[in-house]
Amino acid sequence: MIAYELSRALSRHYFLSPRKLFVSAKRAPHLPCRDKPLHQLPEAEFIAALRDYNGTPHDVLANEELMGIFLPVLRADFCLSESYRFDAQERLLTDLVLFGGRRDSLVPEPDLLAWKELFEGACEYRQFDGDHFFIHSQRDELLAGIADYLSMSLERGTV
Numbered sequence: 001m002i003a004y005e006l007s008r009a010l011s012r013h014y015f016l017s018p019r020k021l022f023v024s025a026k027r028a029p030h031l032p033c034r035d036k037p038l039h040q041l042p043e044a045e046f047i048a049a050l051r052d053y054n055g056t057p058h059d060v061l062a063n064e065e066l067m068g069i070f071l072p073v074l075r076a077d078f079c080l081s082e083s084y085r086f087d088a089q090e091r092l093l094t095d096l097v098l099f100g101g102r103r104d105s106l107v108p109e110p111d112l113l114a115w116k117e118l119f120e121g122a123c124e125y126r127q128f129d130g131d132h133f134f135i136h137s138q139r140d141e142l143l144a145g146i147a148d149y150l151s152m153s154l155e156r157g158t159v
Contacts, residue, residue, distance in 0.1 A: 001029060001084055004118075007092055017093040020153060021119075022146060024099040025132050027107050028114035029086040035106075039078035043071065050074065053106070055133040095121035097149055099142060101134035102127050124149070 003021060010016040027033070038049045047067065050056045056074075060066050096119045100112045109127075116123045126145055128138040135142055 001026065001081065004029065007094055008089065011092055012089070020095045020097060020121075020149065021092075022097045022099065022149075023112070023115055024135060024142075025101060025104055025107050025112070026115075027111040028118065029084065030088065030118065031111055031114055033082065035082075037078075037082045039075050039082055046071070046075065053133075054131060055136070091118055091120045093120045095119075096123040097146075098123065098125045099134075099145070100125070100127050101130040101132055101138075103130060104132045104134070106132040 004023070007018050007021055010018065038046060041049060047061055051058070051061055056070075060070065096115060098112055098115055100107065100109060104112075113125065128134040128141060130137045
């Protein structure tokens, strides 16, 4: 969302458009949020929700000292995501690359593909084995995919 908003600001204020925006496992911002807000849950419930998300290692969740450090950061991340409000404007001229997990129950494919409605540029979509956190289980494949897209752009002279 930060990269998207930065792209919008660059376009709006400086008439610059990034050549390509990569979006991974994130519901399009103009879609209504269907999830219950988590950032204000009591600590035990918040940690249980993190456990259900399956994106934080269990050893970290079980370590009180580490959680004392990470909980404020995680809550802030959820707060930013859950309190974001889309304000419709013109479509960006940027090309879009979407990455999703085949078994992502948090961001279903239609919610990810809806990003295309906000862009005028080309859109490419690639699915990976895994759930919402395929970025962990498919890290090497994801990084290779990003490198491929960037290499193709360099070859075309579009970076």
